[in-house]
Amino acid sequence: MSSAFPYHLFETPLGWIGIAWSERGLSRVQLPERDRAATERRLVATLPRAQAAHPAEQSAEQLPAAIAEAVAAIRRYAAGETVDFTDIAVDLGDADDFRLAIYDAARGLGFGETVTYGELAARAGHAGLARETGQALGQNPVPIVVPCHRILAAGGKIGGFSAPGGSVTKERLLNLEGVQVGPPPSAQGSFAF
Structure with missing residues (x-):
């Protein structure tokens, strides 16, 4: 049985973005829907084994360091800063x-x-x-x-x-x-x- 993918939602100038990850890296980025709940529903629908990392508080401080860095980089990008994402590890699953x-x-x-x-x-x-x-x-x-x-x-x-x-x-x-x-x-x- 495969393990769950933790996920986290965070607000940006573009709207609520969701991410999910594995031990290998970022496995999903869910671009904003109309609100937080819709973004979360879409993320969970596209990744059935997704499980909220911190369901009660959605605290970025408790995220793994590499994931917290990815969140910070995406927030900066959404605010219009020049950001290079090439150092962010990704887990592309079963991509051919x-x-x-x-x-x-x-x-x-x-x-x-x-x-x-x-x-x-x-x-x-x-x-x-x-x-x-x-x-x-x-x-x-x-x-x-x-x-x-x-x-x-x-x-x-x-x-x-x-x-x-x-x-x-x-x-x-x-x-x-x-x-x-x-x-x-x-x-x-x-x-x-």
Whole structure:
């Protein structure tokens, strides 16, 4: 029987964020929902073995040092500070080699640096697999730490985003980093000039 993943929720300028971890590292980052309770429900739904680390007080002081550092870094990021997450250990669970390569390439992107799905695929050693790269990023369990929001559609368009709020959330994260991008694809369709 597998052990539980402890989790912790904390407030940021972006809203309530939830994280879960194992002894190997951060295993989930749940981006904000409409409130704390909704964020917690989504986190627990995506990680059935999640168990509140400190259910009564949600105290950051009682978190393992590496997790407390991750919380502090995410809070600074949400406040608009330039933060490098590459030193935060992650536990990507059962991610296959392709996804691991894509996530590793994404982690190599600096604050405010963007690439297209096709460019990221090539950096990861999988040229020509832009669509598959997008699918892998849609399964990213630790957004922000693995900065999938920095990957754009061809032509510099914002593209999709599987986190709560979709492309609006992606644009908000990019704006924190000083990045302005083109609009998301129109549901009615549009012409590119």
